[in-house]
């Protein structure tokens with residue numbers, strides 16, 4: 001059952017999950033500023049580990065290699081304190097990552113309709129999974145598969161029609 005408890009000593013971090021285009025990075029930065037917390041992005045940690053960009057990892061090594069790195073990074077998240085942690089949309093692809101996210105803090109799912117997500121990501125060239133003929137169809141398929149896992153979050157925020165500030169308020173409320 002989703003709750004909206006504020007972060008507590010037993011939930012030392014806030015983790016944002018959700019599909020590509022859900023606004024995790026923007027909301028995460030704003031949240032961190034409000035809380036005077038740090039912000040860390042899993043994709044940045046993966047790129048630092050690999051010494052190359054996400055697109056290069058997918059192109060050179062394939063998606064499985066990327067997911068291995070993502071899993072390694074997920075295993076380090078419980079070491080953070082007072083940090084807003086933004087995750088890549090596919091972090092739930094590996095089931096083993098879910099308990100790792102929950103062990104690191106309060107998990108918030110930024111939920112949005114596929115059409116709204118598509119409007120935000122269309123034309124972006126740095127998301128390898130969307131470099132296909134019909135990205136919206138791809139997004140619908142991936143979202144259908146991932147949604148039950150995102151919904152295991154402690155809090156779900158329906159972001160359609162909300163401003164960034166309103167999403168932040170809903171999380172902090």
Ligand code: S3P
Pocket residue numbers: 018019020021024043054087088089090091126127128129
């Ligand atoms: C992915 C989402 C991306 C990034 C990678 C894979 C996914 O992060 O991790 O391209 O599988 O949904 P964002 O959700 O920040 O775009």
